[in-house]
Amino acid sequence: MENEKSKGQLLQDELLINNKNGWDLISDDEAARADAFCEEYKAFLNACKTERETVDYTVEMLEKAGYTPFDRNQNYSAGDKVYINNRGKALLFATIGTQPIEKGVRIMASHIDSPKLDLKPRPLYEEAQLALFKTHYYGGIKRYQWGTIPLALHGVVVKRDGTMVKVNIGEAESDPVFCITDLLPHLGKEQMARTLQDGLKGEELNVLVGSRMFKDDKASERVKLYIISLLKEKYDISEPDFLSAELMLVPAFQTKDLGFDRSMIGGYGHDDRICAYTSLRAAMDVTSPAYTTVTVLADKEETGSDGNTGMQSRVLEYFIADLAEQQGIPGRVVLSNSKCLSADVAAAYDPTFSDVSEKRNSAYLNYGVAVMKYTGSGGKYSTNEATAEFMAYVRNILDEKNVLWQTCELGKVDAGGGGTVAKYISKLNVDVVDIGVAVLSMHSPFEVVSKLDTYMTYRAFYEFAAAK
Numbered sequence: 339m340e341n342e343k344s345k346g347q348l349l350q351d352e353l354l355i356n357n358k359n360g361w362d363l364i365s366d367d368e369a370a371r372a373d374a375f376c377e378e379y380k381a382f383l384n385a386c387k388t389e390r391e392t393v394d395y396t397v398e399m400l401e402k403a404g405y406t407p408f409d410r411n412q413n414y415s416a417g418d419k420v421y422i423n424n425r426g427k428a429l430l431f432a433t434i435g436t437q438p439i440e441k442g443v444r445i446m447a448s449h450i451d452s453p454k455l456d457l458k459p460r461p462l463y464e465e466a467q468l469a470l471f472k473t474h475y476y477g478g479i480k481r482y483q484w485g486t487i488p489l490a491l492h493g494v495v496v497k498r499d500g501t502m503v504k505v506n507i508g509e510a511e512s513d514p515v516f517c518i519t520d521l522l523p524h525l526g527k528e529q530m531a532r533t534l535q536d537g538l539k540g541e542e543l544n545v546l547v548g549s550r551m552f553k554d555d556k557a558s559e560r561v562k563l564y565i566i567s568l569l570k571e572k573y574d575i576s577e578p579d580f581l582s583a584e585l586m587l588v589p590a591f592q593t594k595d596l597g598f599d600r601s602m603i604g605g606y607g608h609d610d611r612i613c614a615y616t617s618l619r620a621a622m623d624v625t626s627p628a629y630t631t632v633t634v635l636a637d638k639e640e641t642g643s644d645g646n647t648g649m650q651s652r653v654l655e656y657f658i659a660d661l662a663e664q665q666g667i668p669g670r671v672v673l674s675n676s677k678c679l680s681a682d683v684a685a686a687y688d689p690t691f692s693d694v695s696e697k698r699n700s701a702y703l704n705y706g707v708a709v710m711k712y713t714g715s716g717g718k719y720s721t722n723e724a725t726a727e728f729m730a731y732v733r734n735i736l737d738e739k740n741v742l743w744q745t746c747e748l749g750k751v752d753a754g755g756g757g758t759v760a761k762y763i764s765k766l767n768v769d770v771v772d773i774g775v776a777v778l779s780m781h782s783p784f785e786v787v788s789k790l791d792t793y794m795t796y797r798a799f800y801e802f803a804a805a806k
């Protein structure tokens with residue numbers, strides 16, 4: 339028969355890696371489920387442009403689903419749901435499993451901070467009758483990408499008496515926005531000769547915030563004064579309140595479907611809120627897991643995971659120790675038997691910049707969730723490398739449940755590199771592997787992902803959390 343496969347074709351099917359584009363593999367039904375899931379993700383991403391906003395939004399979701407604040411003096415049993423809000427900037431939550439906790443927990447850890455422009459402690463100044471904010475960029479950005487785009491101001495101001503004021507300007511249709519100005523090309527001759535790295539320098543990321551003068555002949559710096567008087571009026575804050583604030587500028591635009599076929603999503607902060615959302619949804623959907631599931635949304639990953647809201651803090655260790663103590667088990671025993679998916683994005687192969695990738699070990703859009711045995715750089719430095727045994731465990735789950743997945747490295751050898759929270763979790767003697775969605779234009783104000791990959795990442799987390 340004509341359609342019958344040749345011996346060679348059969349051997350190819352049996353023995354070789356047969357990665358295919360997901361569009362050749364998924365049914366119309368599954369594509370529709372992916373689209374529907376991504377609509378909910380887009381709403382999440384639009385509402386969550388900072389780590390604090392992500393915590394607030396997620397806590398609301400958790401409470402609606404019956405999660406309560408963790409109380410170490412209370413005894414929990416299978417199916418119980420608890421969370422810890424770490425300073426409003428990081429979040430841990432757990433669903434208690436039917437298996438004794440001694441057998442370990444299943445951890446999914448992502449991060450909810452993204453590259454952004456933080457205001458300096460004394461941000462507001464006036465020069466040439468314009469009011470501007472000084473910023474200090476947060477995380478690895480290509481600074482030139484942040485000039486001349488609309489920016490929104492998000493964050494909190496905590497006054498001396500502890501009252502918190504939440505700020506969000508630039509998202510509503512009627513809101514004003516802010517921006518960093520850049521030179522016109524006509525006068526940019528010297529600037530254009532700079533390296534791309536210095537296209538906009540750190541101290542040139544100054545944000546234009548006003549130009550109207552306060553009416554008073556005697557006062558000085560009246561543009562700045564007018565801005566401060568507006569802030570006083572709207573938020574009851576004055577200049578010293580900037581010292582106890584976390585205010586940041588983020589891209590003001592909303593998440594959009596991308597492409598004629600709407601197969602992709604463009605937006606700010608996919609890294610790593612896409613893994614936060616897919617993992618938290620999966621953890622919430624597995625309502626009676628065999629093994630206790632622990633989901634972590636960490637802060638500070640983009641600046642090295644330092645600080646008490648970052649993954650290097652001991653909050654996860656303490657949480658698991660408290661859960662373990664309830665069953666009379668030392669926390670270290672639970673950790674030593676635990677498994678973790680370090681949920682973070684991968685660099686997608688970009689045909690325009692293909693020379694930084696090694697094409698056989700790259701992640702491609704629409705090929706499913708990307709599993710990275712290791713990240714790091716320069717000869718596997720600074721990374722957790724998952725063991726062969728744990729890789730086998732994970733790929734078996736994905737294959738058994740027909741989750742589309744691919745494997746990749748972070749670019750070609752010696753092209754650069756980077757890390758994730760995996761190495762910090764591995765220090766707790768937990769088995770960890772990196773897994774997540776492949777992203778184009780990572781760390782830019784407008785990152786791109788595939789809807790199909792997003793859904794497959796949710797499915798991967800779900801099957802890991804649900805595994806017996």
Ligand code: MN
Binds near residue numbers: 639682
């Ligand atoms: Mn990341």
Ligand code: MN
Binds near residue numbers: 781
């Ligand atoms: Mn990142």
